[in-house]
Amino acid sequence: MTSVTVRIAGANGDGIESSGALLMKVAAKSGLHVFGYRGYQSIIRGGHVWYQVRIGDAALNTHGDTADVLIALNQDAIANQKSRLSNNAIVIYDPTKVKPDGLQNNKLIAIPLLDTAIKISGDPIMRNVIAIGAVLKLLGIDISVFDKVIEGMFSRKGGSVVADNIKAASMGYSFGGLSTAYSLKSDGISRYVLDGNTALALGSYSGDCKFYAAYPMTPASGILHWFAAHENKGVLYKQTEDEIAAVNMTIGAASAGVRAMCGTSGGGFSLMVEGLGLAGMLEVPIVIVESQRTGPSTGLPTKTEQADLLFVMHASQGEFPRIVVAPRSVEESFYIAKEAFNLAERYQCPVLILMDLLLSEHAESVNNFNLDFAGIDRGKISETPAEGRFKRYLLTDDGISPRSIPGTAGREFIAGSDEHDEYGDLLSDAFAGLDSSLEMRRKMHSKRMRKIETMLKSEPLFVPQIEHDDAKHFLVTFGSSTGAVREAAEILKQKGLDFGLISFNYLMPLDSERTKALLSGKSLIDVECNYTAQLVHVIKATTGIDIERRILRYDGEAITSSEIAEKALFMLNSHKA
Amino acid sequence: MQDAKSVPRQYTYTSGVKPIWCPACGDFGVNAAILKAMNELKIERHNMVMVSGIGCSSAMPHPFSTYGIHGLHGRILPIATGVKLANDKLTVIATGGDGDGYGIGVGHLVHASRRNIDLTYIVMDNETYGLTTGQTSPTAMLGRKTKSTPFGNIENPVNPMALALSTGATYVARGFSGDPVHLSELIKNGIQHKGFSIIDVFSPCVTFNTVNTYDWFRQRVYKLESEGHDYTDIGKAMSKALEDVVSDYAKLPIGLFYKTDRQTYDSMDIALKNGPLVKQPAHTEADMLSLLEENR
Numbered sequence: 001m002t003s004v005t006v007r008i009a010g011a012n013g014d015g016i017e018s019s020g021a022l023l024m025k026v027a028a029k030s031g032l033h034v035f036g037y038r039g040y041q042s043i044i045r046g047g048h049v050w051y052q053v054r055i056g057d058a059a060l061n062t063h064g065d066t067a068d069v070l071i072a073l074n075q076d077a078i079a080n081q082k083s084r085l086s087n088n089a090i091v092i093y094d095p096t097k098v099k100p101d102g103l104q105n106n107k108l109i110a111i112p113l114l115d116t117a118i119k120i121s122g123d124p125i126m127r128n129v130i131a132i133g134a135v136l137k138l139l140g141i142d143i144s145v146f147d148k149v150i151e152g153m154f155s156r157k158g159g160s161v162v163a164d165n166i167k168a169a170s171m172g173y174s175f176g177g178l179s180t181a182y183s184l185k186s187d188g189i190s191r192y193v194l195d196g197n198t199a200l201a202l203g204s205y206s207g208d209c210k211f212y213a214a215y216p217m218t219p220a221s222g223i224l225h226w227f228a229a230h231e232n233k234g235v236l237y238k239q240t241e242d243e244i245a246a247v248n249m250t251i252g253a254a255s256a257g258v259r260a261m262c263g264t265s266g267g268g269f270s271l272m273v274e275g276l277g278l279a280g281m282l283e284v285p286i287v288i289v290e291s292q293r294t295g296p297s298t299g300l301p302t303k304t305e306q307a308d309l310l311f312v313m314h315a316s317q318g319e320f321p322r323i324v325v326a327p328r329s330v331e332e333s334f335y336i337a338k339e340a341f342n343l344a345e346r347y348q349c350p351v352l353i354l355m356d357l358l359l360s361e362h363a364e365s366v367n368n369f370n371l372d373f374a375g376i377d378r379g380k381i382s383e384t385p386a387e388g389r390f391k392r393y394l395l396t397d398d399g400i401s402p403r404s405i406p407g408t409a410g411r412e413f414i415a416g417s418d419e420h421d422e423y424g425d426l427l428s429d430a431f432a433g434l435d436s437s438l439e440m441r442r443k444m445h446s447k448r449m450r451k452i453e454t455m456l457k458s459e460p461l462f463v464p465q466i467e468h469d470d471a472k473h474f475l476v477t478f479g480s481s482t483g484a485v486r487e488a489a490e491i492l493k494q495k496g497l498d499f500g501l502i503s504f505n506y507l508m509p510l511d512s513e514r515t516k517a518l519l520s521g522k523s524l525i526d527v528e529c530n531y532t533a534q535l536v537h538v539i540k541a542t543t544g545i546d547i548e549r550r551i552l553r554y555d556g557e558a559i560t561s562s563e564i565a566e567k568a569l570f571m572l573n574s575h576k577a
Numbered sequence: 578m579q580d581a582k583s584v585p586r587q588y589t590y591t592s593g594v595k596p597i598w599c600p601a602c603g604d605f606g607v608n609a610a611i612l613k614a615m616n617e618l619k620i621e622r623h624n625m626v627m628v629s630g631i632g633c634s635s636a637m638p639h640p641f642s643t644y645g646i647h648g649l650h651g652r653i654l655p656i657a658t659g660v661k662l663a664n665d666k667l668t669v670i671a672t673g674g675d676g677d678g679y680g681i682g683v684g685h686l687v688h689a690s691r692r693n694i695d696l697t698y699i700v701m702d703n704e705t706y707g708l709t710t711g712q713t714s715p716t717a718m719l720g721r722k723t724k725s726t727p728f729g730n731i732e733n734p735v736n737p738m739a740l741a742l743s744t745g746a747t748y749v750a751r752g753f754s755g756d757p758v759h760l761s762e763l764i765k766n767g768i769q770h771k772g773f774s775i776i777d778v779f780s781p782c783v784t785f786n787t788v789n790t791y792d793w794f795r796q797r798v799y800k801l802e803s804e805g806h807d808y809t810d811i812g813k814a815m816s817k818a819l820e821d822v823v824s825d826y827a828k829l830p831i832g833l834f835y836k837t838d839r840q841t842y843d844s845m846d847i848a849l850k851n852g853p854l855v856k857q858p859a860h861t862e863a864d865m866l867s868l869l870e871e872n873r
Contacts, residue, residue, distance in 0.1 A: 029873065194872040202868060208859045211663060233864060234857055236662055236848035241688040245655040248648065252659020255646055256626070256667065257855040260659070278649050369869060373862050389592065389642075405855070406644040406660070406667055409587060409623040414638045414645035417631070425639065426647075429597045 003056030004182050005064035006135055008128070009081050010073030013045040019071075019128040020051030021193075021363070022149070023135065027055045028193045028365040030145045031186030036193075037063035037362040037558065042218075042301050048076045055139060057185045061483035063362060065560045068182075069138060071131045072098050073113075090138060090181065092131050109134065111175055120171070121164040129165050133172025140180040143173045191365035196333045196355055196480075197222030199366070200289065203337030204261055205235065206369075208376055209287070211253040211260035213238040213246040218301050219357040220263045220291040243268035247275030247288065254279075254286045255415065257405035259341045263289030266308045267298070273315045276350055280320030282415045283393070283403070283448065285344035285379070287337075291355035294556040303556025304357035306479055307530035310537060312352045313508050321347065321399075321451045324508035326354040326479030330364040332505065338375075343459070345379040347451050348400060354507075356529070358558045359480035379403075385410020391422040395443055399450030419444060452509050463514045464504045471500030473523040475568065476547060478504035478535050481559055485527045488564035495565070497572065507538060516543035525549040525568050529559055587621040592642040597633065603780030603791075604634050604701050606754030610761035611637070611670070611699070617765055625668045628657040630677040633708050634701035634780065637672040651682030654689040657696050664855045665695065665843040668768060675702040679715040679735045690744035690773055692842040697767045697774045700737065701754070703782035704789050711785030718826065721788055737777045738818035738834055742811060748774035749814065749835040753798050754781070755791050756831075763833065772841050779829070794829065801832035808833045 008019050017038055024034040033056045040049040054064035066086040072078050072093040082102055085091075091106050094113040100106075111134060113127035120126050136143055146169050154161045194202070201223050204212075212227040212235065214220065227237035240246040246262040253260040264272065269290045279286045292308045294300035306326075313324050323343050327333040333355070340351040380402040382390070392413035394401040401422075404411030418428040421440050431437040456462055466474075467486070477485040482503040489499040502518065519539065526547040528535050533550045540546050551567045553559040590612055598604045615625070625643040629635035631650035638645030644667075648656045657671040678686055678700045689696065705723070706712040712725035715735045722729055741749045748770040752760030760778060767774035779794050807813050814835035821829050843849055851857055 025873075190873060192869060192872045198872060202865070202872075205860055205868065206865050210854050210857065210860075211659075213659070230868070231846070231848045233868065234848070234851075234860055236846060236854055238658075238662060240655070241684055244652060245658075245685055245688070248652040248655035249659035249662070251648070252628070252646070252656040252661075253663035253854075254659075255656075256660045256663035258663040260663070274649055275652070278652075282646070282648075371862050371865050373859075373865075376859065406626050407624055407664060407855075409621070412623055412642055412644050414592070414627070414641070414643075414647060416639075416647045417649060418647070425594055426636075429636070 001056055001058035002182065002184055003054055003060060003064065004068045004139060004184070005052060005054045005066065005086070006069040006071070007050050007052045007067035007081060007084070008071040008073070008131070009048070009050035009077035011045070011076070012040065012043055012047045012049050014073050015125045015128050016049050016051050016073070019132060020053050023053050023132050024193045024363055024365070025149045026136065026146045027139070027141060028191040029149060030141045031188045031190070032057055032141070032184055033060050033191070034193060034365045035060040035063045035362065037358065040302050048080050050077070050081065055184065057187070060364070061487040062561055065562050069135060071135065073127070074098060078103065092134055094127065109178065111172065116171055117168065120168050121160070126164060126168045129168035130172035133169035134175055134178055136169070137173045137178045138181045139184055140182065143170060189367060191367055193363050193365050194330060195222060195361055195363040196327070196330045196359040197361065198226055199330045199334040200337040200353065200355065201226035203334035204287070204341065206371055206373070207259065207338035207341040209259045209261050209341060210234060211236050211238070211250065211258045213240050213249045213262045214264060215240050215243050215246055215268055217265045217268045219293055219360040220265050220289060220355070222360060223263045223289060243271040244275065247272040248278070250286045251275060251279050251282070251284050254284045255282070255406070259345070261287040261289065263291065265291050265293050266311070269308070269312065269315070277316035277318060277320065278417055279350040280316065280322060280448070281417050283348040283401070285341070285348050287340045287344055287351045287353065289353045289355060291357065291360040293357050294554070300556045302357070304480070304558055305529050305554060305556065306356055306481065307534065307554070309354065309478070309507065309534040312354055313538070319445070320448055321349045321455070322508060323347070323349065323351040323455070323506070324354060325351065325506045326504070327359060328479060328482035328503055328505050330359070330362070331366045333359065334369055336505065342375070342377045346377055347455055348379060348403060349451060354479060356480050381405065382411050383408055389423055392424050393420060393422045393444060393447070395422060395447050398454040399447050400454065401447070456509055456511050461506045462509050462511045464502050464518060466500065466502050466518060468500030472498035473525065473572065474500045474502045475527050475564065476502045476524050476535070477527045478507060481527055481529055484559050484561045485564060487561035488568065491561055491565040492568060495569070497569070499568070504535065510538070510542045512542045515539070516545065519543060519545050525551060525571060527551045527559065527564055529553050587623060588616070588619060590615050590622055590642055592640055594639040596640050597636045599784050601783045602633070603703060603754035603778070603782070604637065606757040607634070607699065607701055607760065607778055607780055608637065608640060610752070610754070610757040610764055613757070613761040614765040614768060618768060620668050624666065625670065626660050628653050628660065628669065628671045630673040630682065632674040632677050632706070634672060634674040635677060651677050651680070652685070653677060653682060654685040654696070654698065658689060658694050661694055661696055661843060662846070662854065664853045665849060666853050669696050670768070671696055671698040673700060675700060675704065675716045676706050676714050679737055683715070683735070686740065687744045690741055690746040690775070693745060693747050693772045693839050694842045695771055695773070697764065698776070699764065700775065700777045701780035702737065702777050703780050703786055705782040705786045707782045707785055718788070723785070736818060736822070737775070739815060741775045742815050742818055742835055746775050747772035747837050747839050750775070750833045751777045751779070751831045753779045753794055753831050755795060759800065759831070766833070770836065772839060779831070797827060797829040798831050799828060801830050801834065806832065808836050811835055811837070
């Protein structure tokens with residue numbers, strides 16, 4: 001497999017993100033694989049931002065590490081990115097704006113980007129397109145694919161936009177002295193390019209989600225942007241006054257029979273916690289997305305972390321069944337979002353999808369999605385009139401009671417957030433503490449909690465996945481770190497070390513027997529993006545197995561395959577010594 | 578009274594569950610007024626959802642045989658909004674107290690008002706936290722002594738009518754549970770009004786509020802309609818909303834303060850152009866394929 005990592009760096013407002021997105025679209029349409037990630041800050045203009053695009057001729061697990069090609073749009077880009085370049089990296093820069101200080105050992109390509117851009121259209125942003133043209137030449141990508149992508153994006157805009165872009169790219173592509181430097185083999189497949197938030201939104205759409213409520217918060221806002229833009233396609237997006245309103249509206253909509261979801265980051269989820277418990281108590285099927293960023297409080301709003309795992313697993317007072325799942329890739333975000341609604345409705349409980357900034361905001365190419373529209377399971381719903389009053393919370397063996405949708409005659413009920421009996425009538429008021437009430441509390445609480453056993457019995461999902469199960473050592477991880485960890489296992493294998501991968505996506509409930517069987521007796525190294533090794537806590541609580549060797553990162557950047565490999569190697573060597 | 582047996586099931590509105598309220602609680606009057614309004618409007622009980630929060634008055638849905646959600650403290654309006662957005666054919670009535678709606682949940686009142694979502698919100702205002710045994714509330718008058726203000730309340734009360742008017746509610750009324758027939762008319766008209774209706778109700782707490790009693794209210798309330806109040810004039814409505822303070826609580830107007838027609842959120846949301854969300858057809862593979870193409 002050959003892959004090239006390209007980094008476009010400059011200031012906010014320079015069009016860095018759209019340039020990265022454009023490069024990815026062209027490469028993915030050219031029969032290549034892409035993986036892109038953006039580095040940015042909480043500032044609208046200025047700051048130092050970069051977009052890293054890795055392009056390869058086989059499936060990619062990460063956005064790569066050091067840059068093989070740097071497009072430096074300002075002097076800061078040289079200063080900040082100098083230490084993050086591969087040996088012999090190629091640097092494209094504008095000699096009228098940027099001095100390539102300290103890059104004597106690199107291959108330097110000086111293109112008068114700004115002057116050329118102004119000559120073409122008068123718009124300085126066109127300099128990015130010229131640079132992309134040059135990169136396409138370096139990568140050996142056919143420039144005609146760029147033209148098609150631009151036509152698809154801008155033909156509706158009219159005027160000279162399409163022609164200007166094509167001209168700009170072509171000037172970069174044919175810039176004197178440039179030649180193709182990498183050998184990437186196209187397989188001719190035109191791929192989708194999308195980030196985790198978009199994949200999650202599309203997955204929920206294919207799961208017939210029709211309602212999304214949110215208060216804007218990075219890095220979950222991409223989901224609301226998708227829903228807001230598609231309100232004419234059979235979904236309703238409600239921007240709310242706060243996350244408390246978001247979760248409660250979602251509960252209202254789900255109670256009225258619509259598949260409903262809300263999403264936020266950790267701070268907003270903190271406000272949703274009481275509502276989460278309400279969904280548990282009323283047994284309303286809702287899906288909540290929590291996309292993590294770094295740290296408590298405001299933290300690092302534009303950086304990633306995996307430190308909310310224990311929080312989402314344990315948030316709320318009291319006990320109730322919930323499902324927690326952390327997708328491991330963009331593609332998996334689609335399938336998990338879709339399945340989340342089946343699980344929520346089948347078990348009438350909240351499902352929490354744990355994303356993070358890395359997964360929400362990085363883009364990947366995906367060959368295709370399997371669209372199984374027959375797979376909608378709405379669970380137990382009663383549609384015929386009941387004899388007498390409807391027992392919404394009927395005590396059942398599997399813990400699941402048939403629910404009814406308002407509008408259905410003869411199945412009316414009042415859902416009570418207080419502990420209640422089978423009708424939904426409250427135990428708390430006149431009867432709390434009396435014998436009949438004590439018994440009903442025990443029965444009703446057990447009924448709800450029994451759903452966990454039912455889930456574990458009925459669903460094959462609640463165990464980690466193992467890759468190379470005959471390996472000598474295993475890296476263990478969950479969610480978005482899985483890509484980097486898989487790549488690290490590959491690196492270690494190339495170094496002659498026999499490494500496999502154990503990765504968790506479904507984290508709650510966990511099948512303790514099967515998880516224990518999978519982990520016991522193995523040489524394990526835990527990898528995750530937090531300080532306290534939260535996955536190890538979960539594993540220990542579920543199986544009794546502790547993992548003492550841990551590779552943890554918590555500075556806000558995604559963990560890289562090379563650092564994992566390096567640290568794992570060190571751990572094995574020190575173990576021998 | 579109609580013979581119970583002859584009432585068709587969909588119009589039998591009582592569940593048989595006994596309310597938790599103290600004898601003579603103001604909320605009984607509100608319960609009677611809601612029931613009377615439902616009987617007159619002939620709302621099918623399966624097409625009605627009563628949403629409440631937490632507090633004595635939030636027990637309101639339980640004696641009814643409609644659909645209902647007895648949710649969290651202060652979150653009545655978001656839940657009711659979610660229900661209405663999912664199915665705008667349902668009649669959604671939100672019921673709660675002053676602590677719920679003007680204290681912990683007051684932010685939601687502001688936004689439900691400005692959205693003009695088609696809900697009817699009935700607030701049983703007793704100037705007291707009753708279920709927690711008698712602390713001060715957001716509408717308690719200055720100086721009032723309660724368990725939590727033994728030296729007298731030093732916070733200015735919220736003015737619910739002025740708040741609703743200033744944030745865009747399109748039906749703003751106040752009733753008195755000592756006059757359930759009058760209150761019932763306000764509720765009935767509120768349900769029929771297309772838009773956000775708020776009906777604040779003086780609903781005395783007979784256990785913990787020994788100041789604002791039935792007698793205290795009877796001596797002070799008067800009906801706006803008896804004075805020929807022009808409820809289409811928001812300026813006049815605002816001055817009536819402030820009359821309690823201006824008159825040092827000598828005059829407490831009840832009745833319809835303000836009513837106007839403005840497009841509702843649910844009628845304007847593009848997602849609801851093809852009918853109630855819950856009735857819209859499931860997403861199809863063809864939809865999905867075209868949405869996926871946006872990412873190529």
